[in-house]
Each structure stands twice: as C-alpha cells, then as structure tokens.
Amino acid sequence: MSPLSVLSVASECWPLVKTGGLADVVGALPAAVAPHDVAMTAFIPGYPAVLRALERKRTVHRYASLLGAPARILACRHEDRPLLVLDAPAYFDRDGGPYSDAMGRDWLDNGLRFAALAKAAADIASGQAGVKPFDVLHAHDWQAGLAPAYLVYTQDPSTRPASVMTIHNMAFQGYFGADFFHRLELPPTAWSIDGVEYHGGVGMLKAGLMLADAITTVSPGYAEEIRKPEFGMGLEGLINGRQDRLSGIVNGIDTREWNARTDPALPAHYSAETLEDRAANKRAVEAAFGLEPGNGPLFTVISRLTWQKGMDVLLEVLDHLVGLGGRLALLGTGDSAIEAGLHAAAARHPGRIGIRIGYDEPLAHLMQGGCDAILIPSRFEPCGLTQLYGLAYGCVPVVARTGGLGDTVVDANVAALAAGAATGIQFSPVSYEGLSDAITRTVRLFADRETWVQIQRSGMLTDFSWAKSGRAYAALYRRLKEHA
Numbered sequence: 001m002s003p004l005s006v007l008s009v010a011s012e013c014w015p016l017v018k019t020g021g022l023a024d025v026v027g028a029l030p031a032a033v034a035p036h037d038v039a040m041t042a043f044i045p046g047y048p049a050v051l052r053a054l055e056r057k058r059t060v061h062r063y064a065s066l067l068g069a070p071a072r073i074l075a076c077r078h079e080d081r082p083l084l085v086l087d088a089p090a091y092f093d094r095d096g097g098p099y100s101d102a103m104g105r106d107w108l109d110n111g112l113r114f115a116a117l118a119k120a121a122a123d124i125a126s127g128q129a130g131v132k133p134f135d136v137l138h139a140h141d142w143q144a145g146l147a148p149a150y151l152v153y154t155q156d157p158s159t160r161p162a163s164v165m166t167i168h169n170m171a172f173q174g175y176f177g178a179d180f181f182h183r184l185e186l187p188p189t190a191w192s193i194d195g196v197e198y199h200g201g202v203g204m205l206k207a208g209l210m211l212a213d214a215i216t217t218v219s220p221g222y223a224e225e226i227r228k229p230e231f232g233m234g235l236e237g238l239i240n241g242r243q244d245r246l247s248g249i250v251n252g253i254d255t256r257e258w259n260a261r262t263d264p265a266l267p268a269h270y271s272a273e274t275l276e277d278r279a280a281n282k283r284a285v286e287a288a289f290g291l292e293p294g295n296g297p298l299f300t301v302i303s304r305l306t307w308q309k310g311m312d313v314l315l316e317v318l319d320h321l322v323g324l325g326g327r328l329a330l331l332g333t334g335d336s337a338i339e340a341g342l343h344a345a346a347a348r349h350p351g352r353i354g355i356r357i358g359y360d361e362p363l364a365h366l367m368q369g370g371c372d373a374i375l376i377p378s379r380f381e382p383c384g385l386t387q388l389y390g391l392a393y394g395c396v397p398v399v400a401r402t403g404g405l406g407d408t409v410v411d412a413n414v415a416a417l418a419a420g421a422a423t424g425i426q427f428s429p430v431s432y433e434g435l436s437d438a439i440t441r442t443v444r445l446f447a448d449r450e451t452w453v454q455i456q457r458s459g460m461l462t463d464f465s466w467a468k469s470g471r472a473y474a475a476l477y478r479r480l481k482e483h484a
C-alpha cells in the first residue's frame with residue numbers, strides 16, 4: 001500500500017508561527033499521522049518570520065497573479081518534514097501578527113489574503129502548482145475555508161482530491177461582504193446558499209463546511225455542542241444538515257515539546273514518581289511573578305484574555321481565591337478591559353497575584369511545570385490544549401464542563417476518587433458561583449496531600465499523546481480516498 005498524501009493548509013504552524021492552539025495542532029499532525037502511512041505536507045503563508053526561519057527553499061510554481069498579486073509556491077523541509085509556503089509579498093510581507101498590525105488592528109484585506117492561500121492550496125492539491133497531486137486536502141479554520149470551494153468550483157470533479165474541513169473555533173468565521181465575491185475568481189454558480197454565499201456575503205468557514213467531503217472538530221463533545229444554537233454560532237442548521245459528515249477527534253499533545261522529564265524551560269525535571277522535584281519549579285514561578293511563599297495552591301492561567309475563555313468571570317473570583325489562601329500566576333494577552341481588571345487585582349493583592357501581559361512560550365512551560373492547578377473557565381472550548389499540558393505536567397486542571405474540557409478531564413467526584421481515576425475538577429456553569437465553588441473544592445483537595453498527589457499522578461499517566469487521534473485522522477483520510 002503506498003502512503004496516502006495529505007496537504008494540510010492553515011494560517012499557523014508551530015514552531016514557525018503561533019497565536020494559539022491551531023498552530024500546535026497543525027505543527028503536530030504530520031508526525032501524528034506518519035505512523036499510519038500518511039505523508040502529510042503542511043502549507044502555510046510566507047510571513048516574514050516564516051521565510052526567515054526556512055533554509056534551502058526552492059520555487060516550485062509562480063503565479064503572475066494570484067487573486068491579483070504575484071506569488072510563488074516555495075518548497076523546503078522543516079524539522080525533517082516537507083513544507084510548502086506561499087510567498088506572496090503583497091499579502092504577507094508585513095510587520096505585526098498573522099492577522100493584525102502591530103497595534104492589534106485586523107488587516108482590512110484579511111479575506112483576500114487567506115482566499116489566496118486557499119486558492120493556492122486547491123491548485124497544489126490538484127497537482128497544478130509544480131508538485132505531485134495529493135489524495136486529500138485538509139483545511140483548518142476559516143482562513144483555509146475556501147479551499148474546498150476552489151476544489152469544487154475550479155477543479156475537474158473526476159480527479160480532484162477529497163477534502164476535510166476542521167473547525168478549531170466556530171467563533172471565527174471569516175465573513176465578508178458581497179463585493180468580496182468578485183475578487184475570488186470563482187464562477188457565478190459558487191454564489192449560492194449551497195456554495196460560498198452566507199447571509200448576503202461570503203462565509204469562508206461556511207463554504208468549507210458546506211463543500212468539504214468531511215467535517216471534523218477537535219473533540220466529540222464540541223461536535224455534539226455545535227449542533228445547538230448556543231454553540232453553533234449561526235451555523236448549527238448547516239452542521240445538522242451535514243451531520244453524517246461530521247466527527248470529533250480530540251487533540252493530542254506533542255510529547256516531545258511537552259515532556260516534564262526533558263523540558264528545557266524547567267529548572268527541575270520530574271516524573272509522576274518524583275513529583276516532589278516540582279518544588280524548584282514552583283520557586284522559579286514565584287520569583288518570576290513576585291509571589292510570596294504560601295501553603296495554599298498556586299493557581300495558574302495561561303490564556304487569551306477573552307470572553308470565550310471566561311476571563312471576565314475569573315476577575316470576579318480573584319478576591320475569593322486569595323481569601324482562601326490561594327495565589328495566582330497569570331500569563332495572557334487580549335481584551336484591554338480584562339487586562340486592566342487583572343492589573344487592579346494584582347495591585348489589591350501584592351505577593352498573592354502576579355500577572356504577565358504578553359506571549360511567552362518558555363514561561364508557559366515553566367508555569368505548567370511549577371504551579372499546582374490551572375484554571376480554565378471557558379464558556380466554550382472546542383478541545384483546549386492547556387488542560388492537556390496541565391495533565392502531562394501534574395498541574396491539575398480546573399475546567400468548565402464544556403466541549404473538549406469535559407471530554408479530557410475526569411472530575412474528582414467521590415466515585416472517581418475512590419477508583420483512583422480523577423484527574424482534575426470540572427464545574428458548571430461558568431459564573432461566579434460555579435467558578436468560586438470549584439476553587440473552594442480545589443483548595444480542600446489540595447490540603448489532603450495524599451489525594452492531591454493521586455490526582456496529579458492519574459493525570460500524568462493518562463495517554464494524551466497523538467497516538468489514538470493520529471490513527472483516527474488517518475482512517476478518515478483513507479475512507480475519503482476510497483469513496484472518492
């Protein structure tokens with residue numbers, strides 16, 4: 001059996017470019033599916049940092065005009081895997097982040113930038129951009145949402161590859177006005193409710209969900225939730241209509257990057273058998289955040305500071321957390337009102353609450369390796385990775401019972417504790433009462449050392465690697481190829 005070839009297209013890919021969990025997953029997938037005879041090539045935009053980081057790039061295809069601007073497809077190897085990059089200076093040669101300028105303002109032409117990525121992906125996957133055709137095109141989130149549409153409307157149906165659309169976050173849909181349609185170089189038939197049209201404009205995620213051969217999301221729990229209006233964000237009707245194409249495959253974590261035995265960001269390495277060695281990491285977190293020592297749990301939060309992540313509710317419970325003897329080390333960026341609230345809380349509780357506004361990958365590793373519990377009060381969470389990193393590092397997750405959080409953390413209820421199966425604390429609803437009760441439970445459990453260590457160990461011994469999910473993606477690709 002020859003390996004199945006898959007082109008995975010996304011706007012982020014760890015370690016080259018990352019703003020959130022999408023990058024972790026896109027970066028880890030090629031290695032996850034490789035043992036199952038799937039050869040995956042990632043395809044990402046040529047942001048300046050990406051082009052700088054890559055060596056020995058060769059041009060495999062040139063566009064005089066890709067949706068109006070010249071572009072090249074570059075091929076290279078990165079971390080021993082094939083990688084394709086869209087070098088289109090008019091779209092991607094800019095300072096700032098992948099989606100916004102240095103001030104955090106979204107680029108006005110984000111629709112066109114990522115439509116160009118999607119169109120190039122469809123050309124590559126179909127063998128029209130200087131490389132061999134692929135069996136399957138796997139598109140991630142709205143930025144790649146038009147790729148299945150370009151396959152359907154611009155490629156020969158008898159030879160085009162199968163497609164998968166993965167939802168990492170339904171809240172971002174890539175919606176643009178009707179005028180935008182004329183920039184896409186799609187045939188008029190694409191302007192239809194069964195195509196890219198959505199509420200009188202262009203829906204990029206909607207197009208992918210409507211036209212891909214299969215839809216996945218990143219946990220079974222979220223796959224169920226998005227069928228309901230509270231979570232479907234307007235797309236629940238479409239999702240229900242295509243339910244036979246939908247499945248939930250839970251994210252794994254890259255156990256080479258996240259390994260407490262070897263992590264270069266940790267002053268002290270440890271395992272489930274040597275948890276006492278974490279103490280040195282805790283001292284390092286306390287020093288980094290200006291925290292006084294204490295007997296209660298040291299909580300951490302590593303998050304985008306947004307409504308999705310329940311960070312407004314976190315602000316409400318901070319006095320309660322400190323009142324119970326807890327401390328908090330928080331790392332994040334996001335809404336300015338939430339950042340201001342955190343600064344105020346840190347000023348009220350010096351030595352008890354320390355915050356770092358910004359993005360810092362090594363610090364995130366240290367916090368998982370030194371703090372006692374990670375708070376994740378998300379209102380919705382397609383999968384969530386920080387609870388998985390917490391499990392792997394003995395940093396007990398305290399999570400809202402939603403989406404992938406509910407699927408991956410075993411609540412420390414009486415039965416689970418008796419069975420030695422508990423790995424964290426779940427709570428519901430995401431409100432002052434819900435979260436403050438969860439913090440109270442955590443403080444009590446933490447005081448019972450034996451029980452706490454058992455919870456930490458059970459988490460660390462859980463299999464959160466990509467093994468199972470890599471197999472599930474490979475099986476899906478294979479089914480699609482067979483039924484193409």
Ligand SMILES: Nc1ncnc2c1ncn2[C@@H]1O[C@H](COP(=O)(O)OP(=O)(O)O[C@H]2O[C@H](CO)[C@@H](O)[C@H](O)[C@H]2O)[C@@H](O)[C@H]1O
Pocket residue numbers: 019020021022024025168169218251302303304331332333358359360361364381382383384385386404
């Ligand atoms: N300030 C900071 N400094 C350093 N690191 C930081 C950071 N803030 C966040 N991170 C890191 O960014 C990642 C966040 O991943 P999540 O899965 O928790 O959420 P996100 O909403 O970005 O992802 C979306 O996609 C992923 C992938 O499918 C889903 O798991 C998730 O539910 C969905 O919302 C983690 O690796 C975390 O450590």
